[in-house]
Amino acid sequence: MTAKITSKLDATGRVSVPRTVRDSWEMGSAVRLEVLKNGDGLRLSRARQTTGDCYTLNSQNRLFVPAELREQAGWEADLILEWKVADDFVLIGRDLQVCEICYSDRALAPVRQTFLCADCLDEAGKNKLYAWEKPLDRLVSRFTEACSYASDGEMADLNEAREVGGELHAVLHFLGVPADHELLITLDKADRRLRKVIEPARMMEAFEAWQTKTGKKKRALVYEHLTRTAGKKQRKQSGKLGKLNRIVNEDFEESWHTFKVEELYNLFEACDVDTRRKAYELAVEEAEAEWNQARGAGEDHFQASLASAASLEQSVSELIAVCRYLEEAGEHSDGNDLDRLQDRQLELSRLCDIKTRLDEVDRRKEELDVKQKHIRGVKKEMLGEV
Numbered sequence: 045m046t047a048k049i050t051s052k053l054d055a056t057g058r059v060s061v062p063r064t065v066r067d068s069w070e071m072g073s074a075v076r077l078e079v080l081k082n083g084d085g086l087r088l089s090r091a092r093q094t095t096g097d098c099y100t101l102n103s104q105n106r107l108f109v110p111a112e113l114r115e116q117a118g119w120e121a122d123l124i125l126e127w128k129v130a131d132d133f134v135l136i137g138r139d140l141q142v143c144e145i146c147y148s149d150r151a152l153a154p155v156r157q158t159f160l161c162a163d164c165l166d167e168a169g170k171n172k173l174y175a176w177e178k179p180l181d182r183l184v185s186r187f188t189e190a191c192s193y194a195s196d197g198e199m200a201d202l203n204e205a206r207e208v209g210g211e212l213h214a215v216l217h218f219l220g221v222p223a224d225h226e227l228l229i230t231l232d233k234a235d236r237r238l239r240k241v242i243e244p245a246r247m248m249e250a251f252e253a254w255q256t257k258t259g260k261k262k263r264a265l266v267y268e269h270l271t272r273t274a275g276k277k278q279r280k281q282s283g284k285l286g287k288l289n290r291i292v293n294e295d296f297e298e299s300w301h302t303f304k305v306e307e308l309y310n311l312f313e314a315c316d317v318d319t320r321r322k323a324y325e326l327a328v329e330e331a332e333a334e335w336n337q338a339r340g341a342g343e344d345h346f347q348a349s350l351a352s353a354a355s356l357e358q359s360v361s362e363l364i365a366v367c368r369y370l371e372e373a374g375e376h377s378d379g380n381d382l383d384r385l386q387d388r389q390l391e392l393s394r395l396c397d398i399k400t401r402l403d404e405v406d407r408r409k410e411e412l413d414v415k416q417k418h419i420r421g422v423k424k425e426m427l428g429e430v
């Protein structure tokens with residue numbers, strides 16, 4: 045905010061016109077004066093002719109305000125008056141209630157300790173809609189593009205599709221889109237399809253690494269078996285990736301378009317950013333507390349406590365998506381440290397991967413032709429990563 049421009053009304057009804065006002069507005073020798081609608085100020089505009097209700101600046105750049113106008117505005121001598129310079133007029137007053145943007149004094153609505161006129165509000169609404177829609181549009185195109193590449197089965201594309209899909213899901217949910225909305229249903233379906241390939245691929249990679257890393261022969265056998273079964277699952281699911289293009293298809297783009305035209309504006313209107321963001325922050329805090337509590341139950345329960353880590357990871361990812369979106373939409377940030385949140389999310393997703401692997405060991409226990417102690421050894425070994 046720029047400093048206020050002020051000057052004092054003297055006892056003779058004269059007020060000196062500050063240099064900044066004279067410099068930014070060619071006032072000329074004659075001005076027209078009119079009292080503002082709410083009575084608490086005057087509007088100075090260029091006089092078309094030098095006769096009638098017009099007033100001139102004297103040689104000391106002082107403007108005489110007639111007693112009648114001073115009375116209407118409720119001005120007395122020694123009053124400090126504020127100046128506001130608009131494109132084709134200047135305002136002077138004690139406590140000017142005018143539109144923050146165009147200085148109009150008509151059709152004002154209070155907005156965060158200031159005022160905006162109906163025209164500027166309308167314009168601001170359109171700008172806001174654009175600012176909020178743009179980052180969503182970008183997410184949708186990144187998602188559809190990543191999905192079209194992902195059907196080839198490249199891990200980088202699969203991960204990108206899943207991450208962006210998750211981000212889009214979180215933001216739509218934040219904006220108040222209900223869970224049974226067709227857009228969210230499609231995002232859920234795509235996520236399940238992607239997860240079915242990504243999870244075994246990640247597992248396979250980790251089991252294979254452990255197979256080389258472990259010094260124990262029997263454990264290596266367990267890892268080998270797990271690597272093989274994960275690989276089989278991954279190949280089978282990769283073969284079904286063609287379905288992704290049937291899930292994220294023209295119908296999806298069509299519903300996105302309809303959604304933008306018919307629903308988005310009302311959602312923006314109803315979205316109280318601060319309250320909703322708080323709810324996301326609270327969800328993270330609660331999940332964090334729950335995880336801390338589960339972890340406190342001792343080492344034996346650690347594997348079970350990893351389930352709370354998964355829900356914490358989910359909450360953190362959602363908060364990151366929301367913060368990132370709001371930042372792109374130009375909303376003031378609420379002090380959430382994105383870098384810190386991202387580090388946290390990375391650490392948690394590593395824990396979630398370990399949980400997936402431990403669960404897989406439990407699921408495949410019966411298939412393994414080794415003594416229980418080797419299976420326990422494998423689990424302990426992987427838990428050692430924590």
Ligand SMILES: [Zn+2]
Nearest residue numbers: 143146161164
């Ligand atoms: Zn305005």
